Amino acid sequence: MVQGMVQPKMAIVERLSKQIGKDLPRYESRFRQTFPDLNYTGRIYFMYSLGGFDGATRSVQGQEALLFGLDMMAYVYGNDADPEPFFDHELFHIYHSQFLEDGSNIVGYLWREGLATYVAHALNPKAAGVALFGLPRNTPERTQADLPRYARELHAVLTSESKDDYTRYFMGGYDEKAATPARSGYYIGYLVAEKLAKRHLLQELAHAKLSQLQPEIELALTELEAPAASK
Incomplete structure (x- = not known):
């Protein structure tokens, strides 16, 4: 096979x-x-x-x-297939683990994957689409189409350690009728990291404890929940 x-x-x-x-x-x-x-x-x-x-x-x-x-x-x-942004994403996870406390809840996954995706793009500005976000290819477009709702629903489960919630936002899938686009947590996490990167250097974001950043992460999600965020 x-x-x-x-x-x-x-x-x-x-x-x-x-x-x-x-x-x-x-x-x-x-x-x-x-x-x-x-x-x-x-x-x-x-x-x-x-x-x-x-x-x-x-x-x-x-x-x-x-x-x-x-x-x-x-x-x-x-x-x-472009190995450079993919390499940067995975190596950043190892680097990030030097500083970030282990978090098995949704906010932990959102921040780890979102920042790794943002770093991959920051180091490879021409990378886009599947080279950054993986499969399904239409996850960014599907998520952006109703971003305020998806950001609000994810915000509501930030402290969840449920396997179902993790699967909903971070696992791949190909069901076009699913209520939430597969792996939308990567895309929303990327948008959150993009907002925080306007106020902090990449090294500062990588070094910071999740507990220090969580208020800013939640503020960024609140901003994404505004109707204008999807336009």
């Missing part, structure tokens, strides 16, 4: 492998210029994941490792 999924995308897998082999040192150097206090000495693997993941962290020989599945990157993103 995995072979059947990926075989049509093998040209993209090969293209990604060559691109990454050439450009990875530049990706990491540029990231460290923006975030010089990155404390990561683990390995970075770009590999064939057998359909397991596009990006993940795993323990390899007792050390945290950052893994990228070229097969799933090709399958999910197709010809739009």
Whole structure:
């Protein structure tokens, strides 16, 4: 089954492998210029994941490792596959974990994923669409179409630790009739981070504790709930 999924995308897998082999040192150097206090000495693997993941962290020989599945990157993103913003998003998660306390509620996920998405865009201004937000491709458009309602509904469950709420906002899905666009939490979180970035440097946002930022996050959501936010 995995072979059947990926075989049509093998040209993209090969293209990604060559691109990454050439450009990875530049990706990491540029990231460290923006975030010089990155404390990561683990390995970075770009590999064939057998359909397991596009990006993940795993323990390899007792050390945290950052893994990228070229097969799933090709399958999910197709010809739009761009490893640079994807690399920045995943490496930022590792960097952010140096400072952010573990939060298993919705506001924690919203901030982690929203800021990582915003950082990926800040470091790659030309990146857009699926390269930033993943699948489904129409999540930004569907969310923007009724943004005040989606922001209000997410705001109401910020403290929730429910698996159902997490799935509703952060898991992929392809049901066009779903009440909430799949992975809309990524897009709304990005808009929240964009607002906070107007008042803070990226390094300040990365270093801040969630408890310090939550009032500003809630204010940003309140602003997104205004009818004019969707226009």
